[in-house]
Amino acid sequence: MALPYNKRVDIIRGSPTRKIDAIRERLAREGRDIILLSTGAPGYPPPRELREWLAEQLMEESTRLYRYTPTPGIMPLREAIVEELARFGGPKLSPENIVATAGGQEAMFASLSVVLEPGDEVLLLDPTYFGYQPIIEYLGGRVVRLPTSMETGFQPDEEGAKKVFEEHRIKSVVIVSPDNPTGRVITEESAKLLADLAVEKGAWILIDEAYRTLVFERENPWVFNYAPDNTIGIDTFSKDPGVPGWRLGFVYAPEWAAQKIRMVSEELVYCPPSFAQHAIAWYLTNEEVRLKHMERARAFLRERRDAMAEALAKYLPEARFRLAEGGMFLYADLESYLKGLDSEGLSRLLLEKASVATVPGTYFSENGGTSLRLSYATESPERIREGIKRIAEVLTNL
Amino acid sequence: MALPYNKRVDIIRGSPTRKIDAIRERLAREGRDIILLSTGAPGYPPPRELREWLAEQLMEESTRLYRYTPTPGIMPLREAIVEELARFGGPKLSPENIVATAGGQEAMFASLSVVLEPGDEVLLLDPTYFGYQPIIEYLGGRVVRLPTSMETGFQPDEEGAKKVFEEHRIKSVVIVSPDNPTGRVITEESAKLLADLAVEKGAWILIDEAYRTLVFERENPWVFNYAPDNTIGIDTFSKDPGVPGWRLGFVYAPEWAAQKIRMVSEELVYCPPSFAQHAIAWYLTNEEVRLKHMERARAFLRERRDAMAEALAKYLPEARFRLAEGGMFLYADLESYLKGLDSEGLSRLLLEKASVATVPGTYFSENGGTSLRLSYATESPERIREGIKRIAEVLTNL
Numbered sequence: 001m002a003l004p005y006n007k008r009v010d011i012i013r014g015s016p017t018r019k020i021d022a023i024r025e026r027l028a029r030e031g032r033d034i035i036l037l038s039t040g041a042p043g044y045p046p047p048r049e050l051r052e053w054l055a056e057q058l059m060e061e062s063t064r065l066y067r068y069t070p071t072p073g074i075m076p077l078r079e080a081i082v083e084e085l086a087r088f089g090g091p092k093l094s095p096e097n098i099v100a101t102a103g104g105q106e107a108m109f110a111s112l113s114v115v116l117e118p119g120d121e122v123l124l125l126d127p128t129y130f131g132y133q134p135i136i137e138y139l140g141g142r143v144v145r146l147p148t149s150m151e152t153g154f155q156p157d158e159e160g161a162k163k164v165f166e167e168h169r170i171k172s173v174v175i176v177s178p179d180n181p182t183g184r185v186i187t188e189e190s191a192k193l194l195a196d197l198a199v200e201k202g203a204w205i206l207i208d209e210a211y212r213t214l215v216f217e218r219e220n221p222w223v224f225n226y227a228p229d230n231t232i233g234i235d236t237f238s239k240d241p242g243v244p245g246w247r248l249g250f251v252y253a254p255e256w257a258a259q260k261i262r263m264v265s266e267e268l269v270y271c272p273p274s275f276a277q278h279a280i281a282w283y284l285t286n287e288e289v290r291l292k293h294m295e296r297a298r299a300f301l302r303e304r305r306d307a308m309a310e311a312l313a314k315y316l317p318e319a320r321f322r323l324a325e326g327g328m329f330l331y332a333d334l335e336s337y338l339k340g341l342d343s344e345g346l347s348r349l350l351l352e353k354a355s356v357a358t359v360p361g362t363y364f365s366e367n368g369g370t371s372l373r374l375s376y377a378t379e380s381p382e383r384i385r386e387g388i389k390r391i392a393e394v395l396t397n398l
Numbered sequence: 399m400a401l402p403y404n405k406r407v408d409i410i411r412g413s414p415t416r417k418i419d420a421i422r423e424r425l426a427r428e429g430r431d432i433i434l435l436s437t438g439a440p441g442y443p444p445p446r447e448l449r450e451w452l453a454e455q456l457m458e459e460s461t462r463l464y465r466y467t468p469t470p471g472i473m474p475l476r477e478a479i480v481e482e483l484a485r486f487g488g489p490k491l492s493p494e495n496i497v498a499t500a501g502g503q504e505a506m507f508a509s510l511s512v513v514l515e516p517g518d519e520v521l522l523l524d525p526t527y528f529g530y531q532p533i534i535e536y537l538g539g540r541v542v543r544l545p546t547s548m549e550t551g552f553q554p555d556e557e558g559a560k561k562v563f564e565e566h567r568i569k570s571v572v573i574v575s576p577d578n579p580t581g582r583v584i585t586e587e588s589a590k591l592l593a594d595l596a597v598e599k600g601a602w603i604l605i606d607e608a609y610r611t612l613v614f615e616r617e618n619p620w621v622f623n624y625a626p627d628n629t630i631g632i633d634t635f636s637k638d639p640g641v642p643g644w645r646l647g648f649v650y651a652p653e654w655a656a657q658k659i660r661m662v663s664e665e666l667v668y669c670p671p672s673f674a675q676h677a678i679a680w681y682l683t684n685e686e687v688r689l690k691h692m693e694r695a696r697a698f699l700r701e702r703r704d705a706m707a708e709a710l711a712k713y714l715p716e717a718r719f720r721l722a723e724g725g726m727f728l729y730a731d732l733e734s735y736l737k738g739l740d741s742e743g744l745s746r747l748l749l750e751k752a753s754v755a756t757v758p759g760t761y762f763s764e765n766g767g768t769s770l771r772l773s774y775a776t777e778s779p780e781r782i783r784e785g786i787k788r789i790a791e792v793l794t795n796l
Contacts, residue, residue, distance in 0.1 A: 263410040
């Protein structure tokens with residue numbers, strides 16, 4: 001007989017990309033070579049200099065790399081993060097504002113645990129990353145969506161934003177910029193619009209800056225600078241320098257909120273991985289290695305973004321998409337090719353028939369039934385072109 | 399103006415050892431050399447062979463070590479854990495029963511999140527590790543304590559256990575063996591007593607086996623084997639092989655419960671640290687390295703335990719304690735020396751006046767006002783003796 005348990009956990013349905021990964025792994029075991037246009041994990045390892053340094057440290061007969069660290073992270077890491085934020089035009093903070101976490105996921109979970117009470121309404125732009133809604137709903141919150149459109153560059157529109165704040169008691173906004181899935185970087189105007197509304201209405205803004213340094217056309221604005229009492233920044237080292245599996249991220253927040261996030265984090269994980277903390281503190285303070293790697297990462301991604309955009313224009317000329325301003329994804333509307341098939345069906349078909357992994361738009365938006373998120377994070381430009389060509393072939397044969 | 403937040407987080411008061419760490423760090427900055435009898439982190443690094451292997455892997459131009467992994471861990475790790483449990487006489491399971499986690503802390507948080515509903519009563523032995531109560535209370539549960547005593551070797555007594563199950567609706571038992579703080583290893587009889595009660599009453603048992611392989615006199619029994627439908631095992635690689643900062647642990651549980659714990663874990667951290675997973679999979683499957691390291695760790699701890707016990711007998715002959723059967727701690731009752739001072743006051747005095755860090759018994763027990771937890775995990779035998787001598791000096795001068 002199964003014992004009683006907390007039914008709340010059944011709210012969690014599991015990450016859709018995890019389901020795609022499972023099919024992908026099965027196909028890989030069957031010897032199928034899958035073109036991976038589904039992942040947010042970068043195709044480059046972290047810089048060689050960092051790995052060499054770390055390999056040296058491992059040879060020391062000391063427990064330094066292995067010990068528990070303070071819950072909010074070792075002081076050299078927190079100081080390096082303070083420095084990092086200031087250097088890139090962000091807020092001027094102290095280590096007391098910083099809580100290092102076991103990745104962006106734990107940063108978001110701990111922050112929302114502090115912010116949300118059961119029944120609270122949380123505003124998400126639509127489309128947006130599928131990872132926020134399960135946390136919000138697991139914590140008893142309710143999601144309100146503000147639709148954005150390709151025509152207006154996936155920026156929140158002023159009238160719509162004001163209306164949603166009037167019609168709902170929004171406790172917090174959660175946004176990501178550069179965006180997952182659209183690659184949109186919010187404008188200074190959008191940042192100020194949301195910040196002003198949050199201040200006026202006494203709401204929080206949680207801004208996920210996972211792709212902050214991976215921008216191509218212009219810099220990501222700093223929401224925190226517009227609303228320093230209302231903003232919690234969520235950041236990660238998963239994308240730059242490229243260690244998603246190492247699980248290191250951080251939160252920056254008003255000091256009192258940072259202290260509460262730290263308390264929750266202590267219960268969740270006790271401390272973030274020490275190994276990653278030492279490595280990233282080294283990375284952030286070795287400016288030459290760091291800037292070179294950032295440049296290389298941006299060039300790597302820009303080349304692949306451009307290859308993908310060109311392939312879409314060539315093989316799927318009726319696909320509608322915007323060139324990503326940052327991050328790792330294009331979000332392509334394939335409506336005119338679909339003949340009634342929805343994007344979930346298409347994504348499954350692409351994986352089974354054409355060995356191309358993608359993520360359907362339905363995971364990001366109520367209106368995502370004709371769109372796919374296409375990642376250019378990891379495959380070579382040649383394989384990206386080949387992937388798009390195969391998508392076109394499948395669509396032609398519908 | 400501070401924004402509204404979820405007051406539930408204020409239940410969390412912060413780990414008491416973290417507060418001791420803070421004082422200790424301040425004193426260290428003042429140039430004071432502190433004898434560390436407070437920590438549960440081992441004084442040995444992981445085996446050199448493991449570090450050499452990892453250093454080699456870091457030099458590969460691949461993203462293998464850096465990628466996200468499946469939420470419950472990479473398959474080689476889960477297979478190695480299955481093998482490990484069977485090899486040491488534990489349950490015979492499949493990888494579907496295993497969820498690797500970001501340390502024992504996340505394993506406990508995720509498991510209790512699945513098990514507990516608000517208002518549920520949770521049985522803890524008394525004394526016990528101070529880390530359980532904050533999680534239980536944060537999740538809305540209530541703690542019921544079953545006192546144990548030095549006279550009966552800190553084993554749960556049958557009559558008391560039956561009575562507490564009659565008087566309360568216990569949803570779950572949480573126990574740790576080898577024990578933190580007393581070093582007690584539960585007997586087969588105790589394991590069976592609690593397992594039978596759990597099965598009879600439809601309760602869960604969460605058994606924290608952090609120090610499982612670090613036993614001196616006899617093996618830790620396997621509660622799971624007595625109650626396989628009711629038991630969740632919580633384990634960690636923090637103590638053996640000695641990488642507490644790397645944040646890798648695991649849960650083993652009935653398959654349906656493991657699947658739910660995995661879902662919660664996905665929301666908490668997405669996946670455990672990848673480099674730790676690769677390293678520990680290697681460690682568990684390289685039997686020679688593994689067994690040699692375990693032997694060394696046990697000899698390291700046994701030598702220090704014996705040094706501490708001898709020093710207590712020499713310098714504090716009226717101290718009452720049992721020789722630890724496993725783990726990293728002695729739990730010493732100093733009542734006859736205290737002259738009305740309680741253990742919190744004593745612990746503070748020891749740190750400030752004698753540069754010895756200890757943990758007061760009040761953190762483990764309602765009746766801990768005359769006891770200290772003394773760790774032999776990290777200092778040399780000489781420094782352990784010196785630490786006990788200094789404690790005796792402070793007590794003599796009260």
